[in-house]
Amino acid sequence: MFEEHSPKAAAKIPPFPTLDGQAELDKQKAKKLIAQAESAPLTDGGLHTAELLSEALALDPTNHQAQILRERLYQTFVPRWHFPMLADTARNTAYARAIEAKVQPGDIVLDIGCGAGLTAMLAARAGAKHVYTCECQPLIAEAAKQVIADNGLSDRITVISKWSHDIVVGVDIPEPADLVVSEIVDAMLLGEGALATLTHAMKALAKPDARAIPERGTLMAQLVQSDKLLEIWHPEQAEGFDLKSFHRLANIAQVTPNDLTACGMQPLGPTQDLFDFDFTNPNINPAHTVEQLICTTAGTLHAVFVSFEMDLAEGITVDNEIHSGGHWGRSAFMLDRPCAVTPGEQWTITAQHDASRLSVHVHDERQPAIKSSWAADAWRTDASKGEPAHLPAATISKQDPAAQAHRLH
Ligand SMILES: C[S@@+](CC[C@H](N)C(=O)[O-])C[C@H]1O[C@@H](n2cnc3c(N)ncnc32)[C@H](O)[C@@H]1O
Numbered sequence: 374m375f376e377e378h379s380p381k382a383a384a385k386i387p388p389f390p391t392l393d394g395q396a397e398l399d400k401q402k403a404k405k406l407i408a409q410a411e412s413a414p415l416t417d418g419g420l421h422t423a424e425l426l427s428e429a430l431a432l433d434p435t436n437h438q439a440q441i442l443r444e445r446l447y448q449t450f451v452p453r454w455h456f457p458m459l460a461d462t463a464r465n466t467a468y469a470r471a472i473e474a475k476v477q478p479g480d481i482v483l484d485i486g487c488g489a490g491l492t493a494m495l496a497a498r499a500g501a502k503h504v505y506t507c508e509c510q511p512l513i514a515e516a517a518k519q520v521i522a523d524n525g526l527s528d529r530i531t532v533i534s535k536w537s538h539d540i541v542v543g544v545d546i547p548e549p550a551d552l553v554v555s556e557i558v559d560a561m562l563l564g565e566g567a568l569a570t571l572t573h574a575m576k577a578l579a580k581p582d583a584r585a586i587p588e589r590g591t592l593m594a595q596l597v598q599s600d601k602l603l604e605i606w607h608p609e610q611a612e613g614f615d616l617k618s619f620h621r622l623a624n625i626a627q628v629t630p631n632d633l634t635a636c637g638m639q640p641l642g643p644t645q646d647l648f649d650f651d652f653t654n655p656n657i658n659p660a661h662t663v664e665q666l667i668c669t670t671a672g673t674l675h676a677v678f679v680s681f682e683m684d685l686a687e688g689i690t691v692d693n694e695i696h697s698g699g700h701w702g703r704s705a706f707m708l709d710r711p712c713a714v715t716p717g718e719q720w721t722i723t724a725q726h727d728a729s730r731l732s733v734h735v736h737d738e739r740q741p742a743i744k745s746s747w748a749a750d751a752w753r754t755d756a757s758k759g760e761p762a763h764l765p766a767a768t769i770s771k772q773d774p775a776a777q778a779h780r781l782h
Pocket residue numbers: 458485486487488489490491492493507508509510513535536537538555556557558565566570
């Protein structure tokens with residue numbers, strides 16, 4: 374008699390699950406993994422939770438709960454602006470050209486802020502000996518490793534899943550970099566910590582004569598007309614209720630590229646430089662300046678529009694000026710009351726930054742009309758750059774820290 378026919382053997386060997394039975398077992402395992410994911414700490418940036426959810430979905434691909442949790446995790450840890458940013462061809466092309474122009478054979482490149490890996494891959498393609506790219510968000514770093522492998526560049530690019538400030542030469546990178554590449558600027562240039570990051574990196578992670586992309590950045594302001602901006606940001610009423618008292622909570626309009634089109638913003642004068650930053654030799658000193666914004670077109674002044682321009686390499690720039698496309702948001706400091714303006718008028722603003730946030734105070738009084746002989750070129754000269762200093766509280770009345778953290782929102 375065959376042993377498996379004995380009742381004892383039957384008790385030892387569990388029956389093979391049927392296909393349905395296996396699916397049921399997988400679903401049960403998936404449920405356990407989801408429960409673990411729900412209680413896992415997120416102190417690792419969601420990495421372990423994502424792994425648990427991926428395992429669960431491998432077992433039970435249609436599990437709705439796992440799908441929702443994974444999407445929520447991604448939304449929490451991966452800013453949504455990454456995706457339109459990667460579709461911003463003007464930005465991508467400018468970086469590709471600048472990297473091509475500045476990478477030299479044998480270069481060790483440090484790419485700060487790997488994201489999907491685009492700038493790192495551009496540096497590898499441009500001929501760098503090796504690219505070290507760091508990324509502070511572990512979920513993003515993991516995805517970038519896969520992107521880089523998909524493009525056959527894993528042997529030329531090392532992804533370091535770290536904040537750049539934590540990188541140690543001799544441990545994470547073998548030697549200081551010849552070229553530091555970064556794209557860590559938000560709508561008002563400073564909000565993603567570019568100054569602090571590059572101040573550290575150029576001193577601690579790069580050779581003394583290292584090159585940088587971007588090389589420079591400039592923050593600029595100009596007078597604009599846009600009644601639509603005020604309609605969107607300061608609606609006078611809703612359903613017959615007066616809402617004006619709520620408006621003081623938002624002096625800065627954060628304008629998405631779509632809103633920018635909808636707002637039909639009209640410049641009333643040229644841009645005026647506020648602050649200039651040398652990214653090859655940056656510092657984190659706060660600074661302030663008092664500038665005159667010139668009106669060249671009659672209209673209604675609604676806001677002071679702030680934008681930036683970055684020099685990536687000789688003759689290669691990116692910006693988020695009023696008429697440029699691209700994924701970056703825009704910021705406008707709204708006046709308390711719209712004001713009719715005439716050509717030649719000057720408006721005084723005080724701007725200050727603390728290396729990560731910009732504030733702009735539009736002075737209440739305008740200057741009398743100036744002579745019409747002012748040339749357009751002269752309007753872009755630095756009128757009265759001040760020394761770094763603390764300002765009286767009144768000059769920071771238009772500050773909105775939340776405005777800094779967004780490219781889009
Ligand atoms: C705007 S993305 C740019 C990605 C990529 N370099 C590109 O241009 O397509 C910047 C990335 O840098 C990361 N990041 C910002 N500052 C960082 C720092 N100091 N160290 C490491 N990663 C940083 C952010 O998490 C984000 O993923």
